[in-house]
Amino acid sequence: MARRNAFYSFHYIPDNWRAAQVRNMGVLEGNQPASDNDWEKVKQSGNSAIKNWIDAQLRGRSCTVVLIGSGTAGRPWINYEIEKSWADGKGVVGIYIHGLQNREGRQSVKGSNPFRGLIADGVLLSATVKAYDPPFASSQYVYGHIKNNLATWVEEAIAIRQKH
Template sequence: MAYRNVFFSFGWDDDVWRAMVVRNCGLTLGVNAAGFKDAADIEAVKRQSDAAIQRWIDAQLVGTTVTVVLLGATTFASRWVKYEFEASMARGNGVVFIDISGIADQDGRTTTFGGLPAGWTLVEHGSHPQYLFRVWDTQTSPQHIGDWIELAARNVGI
């Protein structure tokens, strides 16, 4: 398996705990994660102009080959997640969508799956899906996320 630089896209306010569960398991699999910063850094970025936020996202994407979009109940409502997805596609990154609604948060609560945002579809590209979609299972997914990331990269020829 090749070493991949991965950008994680998720709704910060609602799903950061769930995202950290996924991200931390990936670190044990040799995945270098981008898009994760200290909460204070995120809050500082969020107070900036839209153009500054876009520049920050673009800088985070530099050097990545795969984007993992972590889908919670309200991910579809985030214009920044949509921007991250579109910027990832423009870069030619492979994409993995992961339903993280079954991951418990810091209070032990799960959520519902909000679906894919309007206009985002899982389409066929040759004999392989252009985008992968997986549901996170706490028992088995940590052993497979590296394979999903590799497959997403290969699906776009990386």
Template sequence: MVRRVFFSFHFKRDAWRAGQVRNSWLTQPNRESAGFIEGSDWEEVERQGDAAIRRWIDGQLNGTSVTAVLIGKETSERPWVNYEIVESVKKGNGLVGIYIDNIKDKNGLRDTRGINPLSQHQFSDTGGRFSDAYNTYDWVLDRGYDNFGDWVEEAANIAGR
């Protein structure tokens, strides 16, 4: 099943690494085998201010069933990432965390592993952490190119979607 995925990440710091994940479907035989469809123009929206960003995030979440949180060194510190995570859970999206620190940047360098932002949020009804309910993977070590579609499906199933 093809699912629409919203990608949450620290745009300024991790855009290149996130692009490797977000665009991985381009080299798959078709979008169904990649397991997701995604498209966004963050740069243009960011120039319009906080209210526009909030509207854009809310609009991009519409029609999605899973939010993939791409975790870099500073992702957990980003207010918009935290907003996206909370809003995703409110709308019933499944979550999947993906460490991207092992993806080499354009200079061939890896990064420092950051804190999983899913561990910083709790469900209001049970108090359990999002990271206890949803899985987190390493894009490189867990072969994200081959397994991302399965991770998305797993997250959707956990959320009951």
């Protein structure tokens, strides 16, 4: 099975360290993260520039992987990434990453499901899109669980999207 090209959606400030762990597993081809300076330039250019940047990042991706941290749910740009991905026919899957350690070696609290209440193309995403929560307390085991299952979860997400 060829590696899929994925877009990673996450709340940057608290979760970039955790997101980098998932991105660097090498299971999927992924978008390159924006540097702090690049993202600040995009943000300063306004909402249409942010939408254009996100749209460009989504091009050529087969799936959006939403890395769910403590504050991911309800963020406007994450909602946009999810809804745009679904509207464009991409698979969408969520993975809770609160069990991974940050750069200080700390885990986080589990956040809410970011798909709750979102409707895209008439589909209630919380009833359709899966969000996986690794069943381990140890960051090392959480990491291993994500690494061992990520490709399967992405394939499943793509198959689910093709049915809807």
